[in-house]
Structures are given as C-alpha cells and as structure tokens.
Amino acid sequence: MPKVGMKAIRQAQLIHATLTVIDRVGLADASLALIAREAGVSTGIVSHYFGDKNGLLDACMRQILLDLYRAVEHHRSVAADDPQAQIRAIIDGNFDDSQIAGPVLKTWLAFWSSSLHQPDLQRLQRINDRRLHSNLTAQFARALPIDAARAAGASMAALIDGLWLRMTLAPQPMAQGLLDARQLCYQNLALWLSGPAT
Structure with a gap:
C-alpha cells in the first residue's frame, strides 16, 4: 500500500x-x-x-503556470495599491526567479511550440495570455479610458512576451537581460501613463 x-x-x-x-x-x-x-x-x-509524455508536459506547464500565478500575486501583494505600482508588480512577477531558471525557460519555449499542435496545451496558453492581458488592462483602466487601457494592456503583454523570448534566446548573461527587460517594460509603462499615445 x-x-x-x-x-x-x-x-x-x-x-x-x-x-x-x-x-x-x-x-x-x-x-x-x-x-x-x-x-x-x-x-x-x-x-x-x-x-504519457504529453500528460507529463501538461503537468509541467500547469506547475509552471501555478508558479507564475503565485509570483505575480506575491509581487502584487507587497506593492502599493496604485496602477503604476501594480503593473510594475505584474511585470516583476513575469520575470520572477521562478520563471527564468534555465530548465523553466526551455520548458516554456517547448510549451509555446507544442501548444500550436496540442489542444490541451493550447488551452493552457490561451488561459495564461488572457490572464496577463486582463490583469494589465484592469490596472491600466484605473488610470486611462477603457479603450486606451485595452491597448496599453495588449501592448504591455506583447512587450513582456517578446522581451522574455528575446532574453531567453540571447547570448548575454541572464542577469543583464532580466534587468534590461524589466527596465524596458517600466519605460513603456511610464509612456502609457504620461499621456495619450500618438
């Protein structure tokens, strides 16, 4: 037993x-x-x-997504309750240590690729994408009109994903890539909150 x-x-x-x-x-x-x-x-x-292997990959991605959710929630719980601080916390959660460890990075890449062909993984990917966009949009909506908040949320989500992917594939040291990625996100955030986008 x-x-x-x-x-x-x-x-x-x-x-x-x-x-x-x-x-x-x-x-x-x-x-x-x-x-x-x-x-x-x-x-x-x-x-x-x-x-089988697909079941194991699904379980791995569920664990990584749970770790991501916890990281974002932790960063948000210790941040001030204003839109800028909360969005910075979402950024920090997405670049948390739990998400940038070597094995996790490579599994994320495998997950993204496999989700194109496996419906269960595709569903997990959609849930993750929607959660990021929704969280960002909700915080931007506290400071911007709703149409601008949606655009800002989509822009920041795309920037986070794009920078994360570039950081993963870049030959530069991870610590520098992480610092640069966060800084670019913070700069984008400041631009959105400083006035209407042109």
Missing part, C-alpha cells in the same frame, strides 16, 4: 526530472525513459502518474 502523500511527492519529483531533462536534451529527445532515469524510478511509475 502506498504511503500517504506519496502521489504528490512522486509527481513533484517527476515534474522536476522532466524540467531537468528538457533543459539538457530538449523536448524532442526527452523520452520517458530518460525522465524516469533522472527521477530514479521506472517508466511504469511515470506512466502510472501521467499516462
């Missing part, structure tokens, strides 16, 4: 192993056998908890 709590422990162990293997060999070569070996379990255990 399995120990109480073993399921959660095993699942976390296998998700961590998956991130590690994707970081090392890429998604295409991240076989269940390699993941099982990394976790120190049999492939049967992986199949038992996740079914």
Whole structure:
C-alpha cells in the first residue's frame, strides 16, 4: 500500500526530472525513459502518474503556470495599491526567479511550440495570455479610458512576451537581460501613463 502523500511527492519529483531533462536534451529527445532515469524510478511509475509524455508536459506547464500565478500575486501583494505600482508588480512577477531558471525557460519555449499542435496545451496558453492581458488592462483602466487601457494592456503583454523570448534566446548573461527587460517594460509603462499615445 502506498504511503500517504506519496502521489504528490512522486509527481513533484517527476515534474522536476522532466524540467531537468528538457533543459539538457530538449523536448524532442526527452523520452520517458530518460525522465524516469533522472527521477530514479521506472517508466511504469511515470506512466502510472501521467499516462504519457504529453500528460507529463501538461503537468509541467500547469506547475509552471501555478508558479507564475503565485509570483505575480506575491509581487502584487507587497506593492502599493496604485496602477503604476501594480503593473510594475505584474511585470516583476513575469520575470520572477521562478520563471527564468534555465530548465523553466526551455520548458516554456517547448510549451509555446507544442501548444500550436496540442489542444490541451493550447488551452493552457490561451488561459495564461488572457490572464496577463486582463490583469494589465484592469490596472491600466484605473488610470486611462477603457479603450486606451485595452491597448496599453495588449501592448504591455506583447512587450513582456517578446522581451522574455528575446532574453531567453540571447547570448548575454541572464542577469543583464532580466534587468534590461524589466527596465524596458517600466519605460513603456511610464509612456502609457504620461499621456495619450500618438
């Protein structure tokens, strides 16, 4: 009989192993056998908890998205309750340490690519996109007319995603890329809040 709590422990162990293997060999070569070996379990255990590789990738993305949600909520909870501070907190949450660790970055890229062909992953991607845009728009709407707030939300969401992708692929040190990405987002935010866009 399995120990109480073993399921959660095993699942976390296998998700961590998956991130590690994707970081090392890429998604295409991240076989269940390699993941099982990394976790120190049999492939049967992986199949038992996740079914197949797609189920495991889905679980990994759900964990990363949960970590992203928690990071954004943490940054927002310690920020002042004004639109600029709250938007900066959303920016900071999206570039949080939990989201820029090497294995997570490569899994995000694999997720984005795979979501083009897998409906379950595509649905997760849409939820994440809508949450980011909605949160940004709601904060911009506290300072701008609604049409401008929607445009500002869409602009900032696209900037966050674009900078994140460029930072991931760039050869420069991660710390500098992170600093530059945040600064560009802050500058864009200041432009939106300083007056009407032309």
